[in-house]
Amino acid sequence: MSMDIDIGISKDQRQVIADGLSRLLADTYTLYLKTHNYHWNVTGPQFNTLHTMFEQQYTELATAVDEIAERIRALGFPAPGSYKQFAGLTRIEEEDGVPSATDMIKALAKDQEAVVRTAREVFPAADEANDEPTADLLTQRMQIHEKTAWMLRAMLG
Template sequence: MTDTNSIGLPESSAAQLAEKLNQLLANYQTFYMNVRGYHWNVKGQEFFQLHVKFEEFYTDLLTKVDEVAERILTLGYTPVHAYSDYAKLSRIVEDKDVSDGQSCVKGILQGYQTIIELQRDVLALASDADDEGTADQAGQYIREQEKTIWMLNAYLGR
């Protein structure tokens, strides 16, 4: 009997990674729903600009939800898929009834900051486990989202 999974990672490392990735998945799902709500409910003079931008964000987040879930499956584990699990695992909280553009952008900024922090934890675990696949995925997401944070801060005049 071997103590490695089907892609050659130690089972203990794969289990830790899957647990951390499930936390990331829960945060992505909650963040996705927040951004979807911002898209639906934003009002004001910047409606047209923000409505389109928010759709771009939530479309990308939904892609990442799928990719994170598939990485968990690749590691040999099951992705969480119930809203009750997301509520327990997510550090991002539901943001209800927000329609002011500035508040929506601030919510997105905070969401990305949380996601990046979690992905850095995933990256550290993956690096320690010599899990190049998970490390590469997390690294790509971080690079992309750091630029998004810069642009959101610029939009807010920071």
């Protein structure tokens, strides 16, 4: 037996927000996978620093994907959860080879900023619907990704 959702946000508004959060989830998961790949494959004089930093970043992203997916579910919609779904929704480009450590840093900084843009695109729908829990989640995600992008850029000098 299923119950209707009555949280003060219309089904249409919840759908628009959930669709935006699905794109954010796909970006976050794809960035998680890319960061984990870099963690495994980084080499060079900055190995230890980058290996450790990438682990901190993918661990944070792993927590984030769960929070985003749970918010989509709370809004009453299924969360995407397959590579195929994520590939169709993400703006993050997958990595085919093993780039240099410097190119890894550049790619991750660019991708962190892309995730910020995705979160920012969802914000107006959440704001219009007075969906404070989603707005709070988006604000937190933007803050974390902006800070991470800054730290990555700082490593480039």
